[in-house]
Amino acid sequence: MFEPRFPLPEVHMSHAVVLGAGMGGLLAARTLAEHFDRVTVVERDKLDASVAPRRGVPQGRHLHLLLPRGGQVLNRLFPGLTGELTAAGAPLAHHEREVRVVLSGLTQARPRLDAVTILASRPLLESTVRARVAALGNVKILDEHAVTGLITHRGRVVGARVSPGHSGTADAGAAPVGSGEEVEADLVVDALGRAGRTKAWLAELGHRTPPEDQVKVNVAYASRFLRMPADALGGDRVVLVAAIPGRPRAMVLARQEGDRWMLSLGGLAGDHPPLTGAGYLDFAATVAPPDVHAALRDAVPLSDPVRQHFPASVRRRYERLRTFPPGLLPFADSLCSFNPLYGQGMTVAALESEALAAGLRAGTRDLPERFFRAAARVIAPAWLVAAAGDLALPEVPGPRPARIRVLNTYIRRLHRVAHQDPTVATPFAQVITYLAPPARIAAPTTARKVLRGPRP
Ligand SMILES: Cc1cc2nc3c(=O)[nH]c(=O)nc-3n(C[C@H](O)[C@H](O)[C@H](O)COP(=O)(O)OP(=O)(O)OC[C@H]3O[C@@H](n4cnc5c(N)ncnc54)[C@H](O)[C@@H]3O)c2cc1C
Numbered sequence: 001m002f003e004p005r006f007p008l009p010e011v012h013m014s015h016a017v018v019l020g021a022g023m024g025g026l027l028a029a030r031t032l033a034e035h036f037d038r039v040t041v042v043e044r045d046k047l048d049a050s051v052a053p054r055r056g057v058p059q060g061r062h063l064h065l066l067l068p069r070g071g072q073v074l075n076r077l078f079p080g081l082t083g084e085l086t087a088a089g090a091p092l093a094h095h096e097r098e099v100r101v102v103l104s105g106l107t108q109a110r111p112r113l114d115a116v117t118i119l120a121s122r123p124l125l126e127s128t129v130r131a132r133v134a135a136l137g138n139v140k141i142l143d144e145h146a147v148t149g150l151i152t153h154r155g156r157v158v159g160a161r162v163s164p165g166h167s168g169t170a171d172a173g174a175a176p177v178g179s180g181e182e183v184e185a186d187l188v189v190d191a192l193g194r195a196g197r198t199k200a201w202l203a204e205l206g207h208r209t210p211p212e213d214q215v216k217v218n219v220a221y222a223s224r225f226l227r228m229p230a231d232a233l234g235g236d237r238v239v240l241v242a243a244i245p246g247r248p249r250a251m252v253l254a255r256q257e258g259d260r261w262m263l264s265l266g267g268l269a270g271d272h273p274p275l276t277g278a279g280y281l282d283f284a285a286t287v288a289p290p291d292v293h294a295a296l297r298d299a300v301p302l303s304d305p306v307r308q309h310f311p312a313s314v315r316r317r318y319e320r321l322r323t324f325p326p327g328l329l330p331f332a333d334s335l336c337s338f339n340p341l342y343g344q345g346m347t348v349a350a351l352e353s354e355a356l357a358a359g360l361r362a363g364t365r366d367l368p369e370r371f372f373r374a375a376a377r378v379i380a381p382a383w384l385v386a387a388a389g390d391l392a393l394p395e396v397p398g399p400r401p402a403r404i405r406v407l408n409t410y411i412r413r414l415h416r417v418a419h420q421d422p423t424v425a426t427p428f429a430q431v432i433t434y435l436a437p438p439a440r441i442a443a444p445t446t447a448r449k450v451l452r453g454p455r456p
Contacts, residue, residue: 012186013035013036013037013186013187013360013364014036014037014038014186015036015037015038015039015040015184015185015186016029016032016035016036016038016039016040016185016186016187016188016189017039017040017041017042017159017160017183017185017187017188017189018032018039018040018041018042018189018191018331019042019147019160019188019189019190019191019192019197020041020042020043020056020147020190020191020192020193021041021042021043021045021047021130021141021143021191022056022057022126022191022193022332022333023125023126023129023332023345023346023349024191024193024331024332024333024334024349024352025041025043025189025191025331025332026041026126026129026130026133027074027077027129027332027349027350027352027353028189028191028331028332028352028353028356029041029133029136029139030077030078030132030133030136030353031077031353031354031356031357031360032187032189032356032360033133033136033138033139034357034360035357035360035361036138036186036187037138038138038139038140039136039138039139039140040139040140040141040142040183040185041133041139041140041141041142042142042145042147042160042162042183043056043141043142043143043144043145044056044143044144044145044146044147044165045057045143045144046143046144047130047141047143049127049131050127051121051123051124051127052123053122053123054123056193057122057126057193058308059122059308059340060121060122060123060126061223061306061308062122062221062223062262062264062306062308062340063223063252063254063262063263063264064120064121064122064125064343064346065117065118065119065238065252065254065343066117066118066119066120066125066343066346066347067117067343067344067347067432067433067434068095068113068115068116068117068433068434068435069347069350069351069433069434069435070346070347070350070351070434071116071117071118073347073350073351073353073354074129074350077350077353078129078132081128081129081132082116082118084128085118085120085124085125085128085257088120088124088128088257089124089257089258089259090118090119090120090121090124090125090256090257091119091237091255091256091257092116092117092118092119092237093116093117093119093237093238093254093255094114094115094116095110095111095113095114095115095116095117095429095433096110096111096112096113096114097110097235098235098236098237098238099117099236099237099238099240100233100236100238100239100240100289101240101242101429102239102240102241102242102289103242103415103418103428104242104244104411104412104415104416105244106415106416106418106419107289107419108415108418108419108425108428108429109418109419109420109421109422109424109425110422110425111422111425111426111428111429111430112422112423112426113426113429113430113433113435115433115435117238117343117433119237119238119254119255119256119257120256120257121256121257121262124257125346142162142183144164144165145162145163145164145165146162146163146164146165146180147160147161147162147192147197148161148162148163148180149161149180149201150188150201150205150328151182151184152205152325155205155325155326156325156326156327157188157325157326157327157328158184158185158186158327159182159183159184159185159188160182160183160185160188161180161181161182161183162180162181162183163180163181164180164181185327186327186364187327187328187329187364187367188327188328188329189329189330189331190328190329190330190331190334191331191332191333191334192334193332193333193334193337194314194333194334194337195334196330196333196334196335197334198316198318198328198330198334199316201328202321202324202325205325207321207323207324207325208321208322208323210316210317210318210320210321211316211317211320212314212315212316212317213314213315213317213383213387214312214313214314214315214398215312215313215339215386215387215390215391215396215398216311216312216396216397216398217268217269217310217311217312217313217339217390217396218268218269218270218309218311218312218396219266219267219268219269219272219309219310219339219341220266220267220272220273220307220308220309220310221264221265221266221273221307221308221310221340222264222265222266222272222273222274222275222280222283222305222306222307223262223263223264223265223305223306224262224263224280224301224302224303224304224305224306225256225260225261225262225301225302225303226260226261226262226263226296226299226300226301226302227259227260227261227299227300227301227302228261228295228296228298228299228300230255230259232261232295232298232299233253233291233292233295234291237254237255238252238253238254238255239251239252239253239254239288239289239292240252241287241288241289242341242389243266243268243341243393244393245392245393245394245395247286247287248267248268248269248271248393248395248396249265249266249267249268249271249273249283249286249287250265250266250267250268250287250341251263251264251265251266251284251287251288252264252266252341252343253288253292253296260302261299263284263296265280265283265284265287265305266340266341267283268339268390268393268395268396269393269395269396269397271395272307272309273305273307275304275305275306275307277301280305281296281297284296310339310340313336313337313338313339313383313386313387313390314336314337315335315336315379315383316330316334316335316336317376318330318335318368318372318375319369319372319373319375319376321372324368324369324372326364326367326368328368329356329367329368329371331349331352331356332345332348332349332352333345333349335352335375335379336348336379336382336383338382338383338386339386339389339390341386341389342382342385342386342389342432344382344385344386344434347382347434348378348379348382351378351434352375352378352379354378355371355374355375355377355378356371358374359371359374381431381434381437381438382434384407384438385431385432385438387404388404388407388408388411391404391408392408392411392412410441410442410450411428411441413450413451413453413454414428414441414446414450414453415428416453416454417449417450417453417454421449423445423446423449424446424449424450424453427440427441427443427446428441
């Protein structure tokens with residue numbers, strides 16, 4: 001329970017500032033626009049109408065799946081979004097017919113899941129959502145401005161300092177804390193991504209920093225666009241192959257707008273994919289099912305592979321702090337960022353925006369405390385899926401509490417049964433697409449089939 005050091009008066013929701021215009025920042029801004037008179041989103045990159053990766057979002061060069069639950073929330077926030085994306089060429093992948101998933105080395109039976117994953121590239125999704133947010137009458141996006149610090153008054157955060165200059169400017173973002181223009185606000189949302197500053201700001205303001213959970217996956221993704229026929233994979237639009245013990249390598253291949261495919265290869269525990277043409281394909285050969293490998297051999301590369309290193313999944317437990325400065329909220333990746341293989345980040349950000357909306361409906365008093373509790377409930381299932389999945393690999397270091405060991409033994413057995421039984425593949429698919437809570441895989445009918453199935 002928080003013990004506010006400072007009085008927490010209800011403030012008039014006049015102006016909110018969102019730091020960062022990534023997917024998290026845009027979703028926060030969309031929600032805040034319903035509660036505040038004005039919202040300003042501050043972004044270091046230059047933002048224009050082009051649909052291209054940008055410097056501040058290096059992950060935009062890698063595959064981004066918008067899971068069904070995330071798609072549902074985004075369509076509620078931005079009615080007609082799916083139609084707009086498909087009109088721009090983004091494919092949809094129906095889980096029952098067009099998504100192939102290989103887990104524990106076994107192709108899973110097709111789940112009975114009437115749901116779609118949206119296959120827009122990250123630049124297309126982000127620019128479409130950004131245009132919708134920018135069109136809101138009370139939202140202003142201030143691009144080419146780097147956030148350099150906070151403004152505080154009597155322990156309350158009352159705004160942010162920003163400094164003009166975009167990411168191409170040599171010292172953008174490196175300006176000393178405290179320099180720059182002041183933007184006053186009743187609420188400041190830190191959506192600066194994985195490197196979010198809230199933790200450092202807490203220390204500067206004399207608060208404790210949050211405990212962190214980490215899973216040191218040491219994964220690197222290497223991704224490239226490919227030209228392949230639309231039916232190269234027998235109608236499948238997504239093929240996901242998870243890592244297995246002894247082969248900590250994974251891949252996701254998915255169709256994208258512009259009649260392209262994107263292949264993202266992932267290597268955990270330091271087993272990183274090479275970027276050279278032959279080495280890249282050789283790495284893929286160790287992961288891809290035979291028909292997928294054959295299609296990849298015949299594919300025409302449209303871009304060179306690019307790599308991004310992701311050292312660890314990190315969950316900052318702000319809900320466990322006893323004090324927190326009013327007027328500040330960390331959001332999305334700055335709260336928790338997951339090994340991207342599971343495709344959860346944007347969906348979790350969407351669900352956090354719902355948690356924020358619920359929090360704001362009850363006013364600003366104690367908002368951090370209420371938001372952190374609600375966000376923790378949203379993050380917990382995603383963290384469990386990602387952490388359990390990664391800790392199933394002996395190559396990934398870290399403690400494995402009994403509950404993770406038991407869960408992973410159960411999941412290995414489930415994958416064996418779900419290899420042939422769609423009634424068992426379905427609950428698992430519901431959980432990893434965020435359409436059902438993790439407990440769904442332990443429902444009595446599923447558990448009976450799993451426990452009677454073959455032992456791994
Ligand atoms: C390789 C990879 C693949 C991924 N694949 C998926 C996927 O398939 N599905 C999925 O749902 N999620 C995926 N994710 C996660 C997803 O990208 C994030 O969860 C999501 O973007 C939400 O992040 P965010 O808005 O918190 O941060 P970001 O999207 O990283 O945005 C942070 C923003 O802050 C800006 N910024 C940073 N510093 C400053 C500063 N000082 N001043 C001003 N602005 C600043 C940046 O320019 C950027 O615009 C993937 C991540 C990675 C790394």
